Amino acid sequence: xxxxxxxxxxxxxxxxxxxxxxxxxxxxxxxxxxxxxxxxxxxxxxxxxxxxxxxxxxxxxxxxxxxxxxxxxxxxxxxxxxxxxxxxxxxxxxxxxxxxxxxxxxxxxxxxxxxxxxxxxxxxxxxxxxxxxxxxxxxxxxxxxxxxxxxxxxxxxxxxxxxxxxxxxxxxxxxxxxxxxxxxxxxxxxxxxxxxxxxxxxxxxxxxxxxxxxxxxxxxxxxxxxxxxxxxxxxxxxxxxxxxxxxxxxxxxxxxxxxxxxxxxxxxxxxxxxxxxxxxxxxxxxxxxxxxxxxxxxxxxxxxxxxxxxxxxxxxxxxxxxxxxxxxxxxxxxxxxxxxxxxxxxxxxxxxxxxxxxxxxxxxxxxxxxxxxxxxxxxxxxxxxxxxxxxxxxxxxxxxxxxxxxxxxxxxxx
Ligand code: CTP
Numbered sequence: 001x002x003x004x005x006x007x008x009x010x011x012x013x014x015x016x017x018x019x020x021x022x023x024x025x026x027x028x029x030x031x032x033x034x035x036x037x038x039x040x041x042x043x044x045x046x047x048x049x050x051x052x053x054x055x056x057x058x059x060x061x062x063x064x065x066x067x068x069x070x071x072x073x074x075x076x077x078x079x080x081x082x083x084x085x086x087x088x089x090x091x092x093x094x095x096x097x098x099x100x101x102x103x104x105x106x107x108x109x110x111x112x113x114x115x116x117x118x119x120x121x122x123x124x125x126x127x128x129x130x131x132x133x134x135x136x137x138x139x140x141x142x143x144x145x146x147x148x149x150x151x152x153x154x155x156x157x158x159x160x161x162x163x164x165x166x167x168x169x170x171x172x173x174x175x176x177x178x179x180x181x182x183x184x185x186x187x188x189x190x191x192x193x194x195x196x197x198x199x200x201x202x203x204x205x206x207x208x209x210x211x212x213x214x215x216x217x218x219x220x221x222x223x224x225x226x227x228x229x230x231x232x233x234x235x236x237x238x239x240x241x242x243x244x245x246x247x248x249x250x251x252x253x254x255x256x257x258x259x260x261x262x263x264x265x266x267x268x269x270x271x272x273x274x275x276x277x278x279x280x281x282x283x284x285x286x287x288x289x290x291x292x293x294x295x296x297x298x299x300x301x302x303x304x305x306x307x308x309x310x311x312x313x314x315x316x317x318x319x320x321x322x323x324x325x326x327x328x329x330x331x332x333x334x335x336x337x338x339x340x341x342x343x344x345x346x347x348x349x350x351x352x353x354x355x356x357x358x359x360x361x362x363x364x365x366x367x368x369x370x371x372x373x374x375x376x377x378x379x380x381x382x383x384x385x386x387x388x389x390x391x392x393x394x395x396x397x398x399x400x401x402x403x404x405x406x407x408x409x410x411x412x413x414x
Pocket of ligand 1: 281282
């Protein structure tokens with residue numbers, strides 16, 4: 001795992017309580033640290049039965065706290081007033097996993113160990129990830145305690161359904177690290193520069209059916225669009241809709257709409273951008289589709305030696321969006337991409353005008369290290385005033401963050 005901008009230098013207090021799932025917290029603490037966060041771990045007595053402070057110390061490179069009364073030694077608390085020191089400057093108090101016992105303590109304000117005292121003293125947002133076996137999660141008492149915590153502004157990472165350590169199956173499993181990190185980045189980013197904005201993003205190459213088994217498509221992987229969706233969540237967008245043809249993972253906090261053809265994508269984009277603040281069309285939409293889709297599989301014995309396909313034009317989604325926007329004012333802002341193999345800038349400029357865009361991200365698809373399928377890209381961002389922002393070769397993640405920051409600045413400045 002590499003650095004994650006939204007987590008860099010963030011101070012996360014990770015409370016680990018006594019569930020078998022606390023083995024997953026070791027990986028979580030490690031990945032958060034690798035992402036650039038400062039992770040201070042508090043273990044309860046129950047957690048120490050499963051995992052040791054040394055393990056967490058090794059992966060975070062920081063002292064691990066277990067004892068409310070300890071005031072000397074390397075792992076003593078950061079100030080002489082124990083419960084103030086840890087939570088004081090935290091960006092987040094994450095209790096992962098949270099047992100039924102700790103949830104009850106938090107719900108009723110008990111303060112009998114370092115974690116529960118820190119939870120009372122800290123003014124940082126608190127997120128809980130309940131994990132418990134044998135249907136305990138559904139018990140009305142547990143549900144009541146969780147509801148109490150949520151009413152007071154606590155945040156929940158819902159447990160998943162699956163097999164428990166006991167062999168029973170039900171709801172109560174702690175999600176895996178990528179999901180946990182997805183929730184954490186959404187919470188940390190929630191007051192970001194896109195807070196209160198609805199963002200719609202398209203991703204991947206469309207597939208135009210020839211018959212029930214064959215289609216025409218292109219080399220787009222969807223990586224840039226999915227990275228943009230994550231960057232929009234990190235920037236605090238209130239709603240992120242990702243209209244995608246790709247089976248890449250969908251970031252936590254993103255609502256995916258799966259489509260196949262340019263026509264499906266057109267309907268989904270027009271529908272979801274009708275009240276959106278920002279639309280980013282990162283998809284490689286087919287310009288042509290088979291004129292007649294065969295109802296049954298085309299059999300080779302029924303055709304001549306060669307098969308000739310007649311292709312017709314698809315709708316230009318951005319041109320349709322432009323018409324919708326002229327009528328309703330929505331989406332408030334539109335960003336397009338331009339995949340060019342020659343005369344990149346002049347073609348891109350013409351596209352910016354023709355498609356009624358506010359920003360256009362142009363890339364040269366002939367470069368090996370940029371464009372389709374690879375993890376990196378090299379783009380130029382053009383605006384309607386003739387400004388050009390040339391970004392050096394970077395990961396699609398970094399490029400997405402730059403695009404989102406630029407769009408957010410423009411939306412904010414309207
Ligand atoms: N696009 C679209 N509808 C299409 C084709 C493309 O909305 N039918 C969008 C893409 O998502 C992208 C932008 O238009 O944001 C430019 O796509 P690109 O493939 O570079 O351009 P085309 O419009 O297809 O023009 P050309 O093939 O002539 O380069």
